[in-house]
Amino acid sequence: MRRYERPVFSLIYRMVRDRALAEDLAQETFIKVLNGIRSYRPEFKFSSWIFKIANNAAIDQLRRRDLDTLSLDGSPHAQTADEIQATALQLDGGAESPLDAVTSRELGGQIERAIARLRPEYRACILLRHVEGHSYEEIAQMLDLPLGTVKTYIHRARNELRGYLERVRD
Amino acid sequence: MMMHPPHPHLTPDEIELWAQGLLGAAGALHLAECRECLVHAEQERKLARDLANLPRFGPEFGFIERVMAHVRVPTPSGDFRA
Numbered sequence: 337m338r339r340y341e342r343p344v345f346s347l348i349y350r351m352v353r354d355r356a357l358a359e360d361l362a363q364e365t366f367i368k369v370l371n372g373i374r375s376y377r378p379e380f381k382f383s384s385w386i387f388k389i390a391n392n393a394a395i396d397q398l399r400r401r402d403l404d405t406l407s408l409d410g411s412p413h414a415q416t417a418d419e420i421q422a423t424a425l426q427l428d429g430g431a432e433s434p435l436d437a438v439t440s441r442e443l444g445g446q447i448e449r450a451i452a453r454l455r456p457e458y459r460a461c462i463l464l465r466h467v468e469g470h471s472y473e474e475i476a477q478m479l480d481l482p483l484g485t486v487k488t489y490i491h492r493a494r495n496e497l498r499g500y501l502e503r504v505r506d
Numbered sequence: 507m508m509m510h511p512p513h514p515h516l517t518p519d520e521i522e523l524w525a526q527g528l529l530g531a532a533g534a535l536h537l538a539e540c541r542e543c544l545v546h547a548e549q550e551r552k553l554a555r556d557l558a559n560l561p562r563f564g565p566e567f568g569f570i571e572r573v574m575a576h577v578r579v580p581t582p583s584g585d586f587r588a
Contacts, residue, residue, distance in 0.1 A: 337570060342562040349563050359565050366573040442563060447556050466557035491518045498549055 337366060340383065344390045347463055351394035353443055353452055355435050361397060365390040381474060388478040391460050398456050450500040458493035465490050516543045518550075525551040 344365055349358035368389050376385055443452065451459055460479060464470045472490070476483045513536035516524070523529045524537060524547055537543050 337573070341569060342564045345565045345569075346562045359569070362565055363569065363573050363576075367576045370573070370577040442561075447560065462557065466554055467560050469558070487518070494518075494550060494553060498553055501553075 337370075340366075340386050343468055344386060347387065347460075347468065348390055348394045350443070350448070350451060350463055350467075351391070351456065351459060352397055353439060355439050355442075357397065361393045362390070365393050368393075380477060384470070384474050384478050387464060387468070387470070388480075391464075391478060395456060395460070446501060446504055447497070449504075450497045453500060454493050454496055458489050458496070461486055461489040462493040462497070515540065516547065521547045521550050522554075525554055 341362075345358060345362045348361045348365070349355060352358055352361065365386070369386055376382065443449075451462070454462065457479075461475055464475045464478065465472070470478070472483055472486050475481075475490075476486045479486065481489075513532045516529075516533055516536065520529055520533050521543075524533065529537070537547060
């Protein structure tokens with residue numbers, strides 16, 4: 337369990353961008369894994385099974401709370417300055433909690449902000465591929481997506497990340 | 507007169523192979539002659555490195571204990587205890 341504690345927590349944290357929520361979801365993930373260990377099918381990699389449960393927990397949460405429309409820089413779907421302002425998370429206000437401050441510090445870098453702007457399904461794919469180092473085939477299995485779709489999502493995610501990073505660095 | 511490289515521009519898969527040192531000779535030759543592909547490939551490699559170098563975060567102290575408090579542990583009789 338210790339082996340997967342940080343990778344699973346990191347994935348969920350970057351997906352939901354809320355430390356306390358990520359903690360709850362990571363806990364839920366490991367409880368499901370350990371209580372459901374008898375349903376594990378050894379033809380799949382154990383790590384794939386854990387990350388699948390973790391990703392499902394994060395995606396379910398994002399769907400429930402629609403957190404994907406929130407980011408430090410406002411919704412990626414916002415078209416005008418007012419819309420961006422209205423959907424941006426304010427992390428430097430006086431009401432910032434200690435946990436918010438930790439999140440702001442940890443996920444405040446340019447690349448973290450760029451990741452936050454991706455659609456959740458792109459975000460999951462790029463994190464599993466380039467941060468966790470899983471193969472395209474493993475990611476397809478984890479996310480129940482066709483291999484071609486995973487490749488497309490990762491390609492688009494990389495393009496969006498490069499585009500965003502070029503804009504903020506210019 | 508400028509010669510065009512015979513190999514078409516590299517695909518995303520080929521760029522990834524290049525970043526891993528696995529690109530074939532024809533692709534490598536194209537890359538040596540095509541500045542557009544080289545710039546793109548280097549940007550992709552930098553992004554992949556930046557992502558791979560992101561830190562891993564850990565949950566708060568006592569995480570495993572909190573998880574184990576909810577795990578049903580089998581007893582010798584075959585039942586489970588919480």
